[in-house]
Amino acid sequence: MEPTKIFIVEDEAVEALALTAVLEKLGYIVVGEALSGSECIVKVPHLRPDLIIMDIKLQGEMDGIDTAWELRSISDAPVIFVTAMSDESSLNRAKITEPYGYIVKPYNERELYTTIETSLHRNWIDRRMRDSETKYRALFEQSPDAIFISSADGTITDVNPAMKVLAGYEIERLKGMSILDLFILRTEGERLLADIHGCDCVENRSVRLRKSDGTESECLLTLTRIVTGQGTGFLCQGIIRDVTVEKRLERVRDVLFHEKIKRVKELNCLYRLATISGNIKTPLEEMFLQTAEVVPTAFQNPGLVSVRIRFDGGEYESPKFVQGAVSLAAALTVFGKEAGSIEIFHAARPSGVDEDVFTKEDRDLLGAIAERLGIVIERKKTFEDLAGSREELRGLSTHLQSLREEERTAIAREIHDALGQSLTAMKLDLSWIKNRLEGQGELVARAEAMGSMIDATINTVRRISGELRPGLLDDIGLLAAIEWYAGEFEKRSGIACRVSAGSEEPRLDEKVSINIYRIVQESLTNIIRHANATAVDVDLVVEADDLTLTIRDNGRGITGEETNSARSLGLIGIRERALSCGGTIAIEGEPGRGTVVTAHIPLGGNS
C-alpha cells in the first residue's frame, strides 16, 4: 500500500519544516507545502494529496477556513485544521467547512497520528457514501419506474421524473401531496400504508391510480420501509410500475388464446361433421343424431350445450338433452324451401343485460352447419331418388322381361299344342284315308302331297314355337336346351360349340333356367356377330347352392371399352338377367385370345 500523501499549508516556514519532520517520521510523505491559501489552491489539484493539514491562521487574503471552503470544490481530500489556540469564533466558522479534525499546537505526535488516520478513514467512508448516494440518485432520476419517498403517513417528500409522468403532476406539486390522493380507491392506499407498518416491504401490490387528467392506470406498487437515523418515524420508498399496457396486452392475449381454442374446437367440430355427412350411405336420421352429438363440442362448455334438429316431422336431440333458457336457431333449407331447423340451447343465462351467451361467431358457426346440413340433405335426397329410380327401372325391366317370357311361353305353347296337335291329327286322318285309297293312284299322290305339306307346316310351327321358347327347357331342362341350342348354333354358324356340364340335368327354378338359357343365347349371338371365333365352350356347373356358367370363345377378345359401353345393349341385357336372379356376371376379353363370360347365380340351397 502506498504511503499517505500529505500537503501542508503553513505560513510559518519553520513550523512547516517541523511538521514535515514529524509526519515523515510517522511514515507519511509530504508531497508539498504552501505558505498561503492562494498557493494551496494552485498546487493541490496537481499534487492530489490524500490529506491536507491546514493552519487556520494564514497570511494573505485567505485564512485557512476560507482556503478550506475553496478547496471543497477542487479536492475531496480531508482537511485537518491546525491552530495555536482554541478560538471559539474561528472554530465555529471552521465547522461549516466540515473539517475532519483539529490539531492544537504544539503537536503531540500521537495525537497527530490518530487525527490523521481517523480523518483518512472518515474520508474514505464519506467518499463511499457519496458514491452510493450519487449512484442512487442517478438510479432515482433515470428509473423508468416511478419512485417516491414518503413519510409513514403517506406524505410525499421526494419523487423522480418518472413519477411525474405517471401521476401527471409537477414534481414540486407532488412533494407534500399524500400518496393516497393518487389512488382511485383511497381505501386501497390506506390498506397499503397499514400493511407497511407491520412489515418491511410490500411487494408488487396491484393498485389502480388516477392521473391528474383523470386517466386511470393499473400499476404494481412495491413499498419499502427506509429506516432513517433521526426520529422515531420512518420513511417509505415506493416504486410504481405502470402495467396498464401489459395488462391490456395480457387481456388481449387471453382473449386471442381463448378465441384460438374456440376456433380449433369449431374446426374440429366442422371436420367431424364433414366426416359424418361425407358418408352418403348413412341414413338421414343417423346423420342428424350424430350431428346433434357433435355440435356441442364446438362450444366452450359442451356440457351446457344441447342441440335439437327438427326435420320432416322428426326431432333429433343431442345426448342428455336439456332445453336451456337461451337458444339460437337456424333454418335448414332444402331445395330452396325451409325444411327444418337446428337449435342450440345453453343452460346458463347471460350474466349481464347486454351480454349474450352466444357470440357472433357462434351464430356464424350455426349458420354454416345449417347450410351444410341442407346441402347434405339435398345430396342424400338426390342420391336416394336416383338409387330409387334406378331400382324401379331395374324392377320394371325385370318385370317386363318376365312378362315377355310368360307371353312367349304362352304363345309358343298355344302354337305348338293347338296347331301342332291339330296338324298331327290331320296327318293321322290323312294317313288313314290314304290307306283306304289303294289302287287309286291319283288320289294317293294327292294325299301324299298333302301329307308333305302338313309335315312342312308342322316343322314351321315347331320352329316358330322353339324360337319363342324352347320346349326342351320346360320338358327336359336347361342342359338339354343348351345342348340343343349349341347344336343349332353350330349348324347355323359353322363355329364348333361344345357343351360340358358338371352334373346331370339339374333341377332349377324356372326363372333361373330361362335367364341362363337367354344368357347363353345372347352370348352366342354376340360371338357370331363380333368375336370372329372358331370354337366356343359352354360349361355349366351346378353345385349345392351355386350355379356357374362359363362361355369361352377363341375369338379376338372383347375390349374394356366394349364391355362398358352403354350401347352394348346385349351385354346390358345379360347383366340384367344375371342380376334379376341375384347373381353376378363377368365379361372379360384378352386381345387375340378370346372372351370369357362367367355368370354366378346363387341358388339358395335348392339345387
Next chain:
Amino acid sequence: MKRIIIADDHEIVRAGLKQIIADDPELSVDGEAGDGQELLEKLRKKRYDVVLLDMKMPGRSGLEILKQLKMEHPSLPVLVLSMHPEEQYAVRTIRAGASGYITKETAPERLVEAIRKVCAGGKYISASLAEQLADSIADSRSKPPHEYLTDREFQVMCMIASGKTITEIAKELFLSVKTISTYRQRILEKMNMKNNAELTHYVISNNLIE
C-alpha cells in the same frame, strides 16, 4: 292281342292314333288317359301290354311321368310319342327307361311297327333320329375324340391321366367330388372309353401332357 293304353291330352290325336292302330288286328286300344296322373291311376287298376305316352301333357312333364311309371312298372314297355324330332328328347327318354321314341310326324307310317317292336321287348327309334345319331357319331370320327371335349373336360381328363384322384381334382378346381365324377363320366362317354387306365393311356400316347 296286345292291350294298349294311350296317354295324350288331345282327343283328336288319340282318335287319330286309334284309327291307325285299329288297322292292325293284333292290337287293341284298351284305355285312354288325358294326363299323367290319370295314366298312372289306370295302370295301377288294369294290366296293359304297352303304353303310348305323349311327351307333353298338362301337369307334370312327360319325362317325370315316364320315370315314375318305370318305377311302378319296370317291365312295362313304353313308346314315347313326341312332336319333337330333336335327339336331346330321344336320348333322354330312352335313358329314362322308354323302349322307343317316335315323332308324331312319322307316326302314321311307323306307329304300328314301333308298337310291335317294343312289345316284343325291343327298342325303337325312328329312321330320321337314327340318322341324326349316326351323323353325330360319324362326325366325331373325323377328328380325334379329345377334340370334342370342352376345355373343362379336357382339363379334368389330363388331371386324371396325371394320376390325381377325383378328390384332389375337386379340391384343386374348387368343385365338388360329385361334379368331377360327372365330368369323368361324360369324358369317358365322349371318348368312348371304359376306365381311367384307358384315358391315361390315350392322353400319354397322344402326348397331351408332358
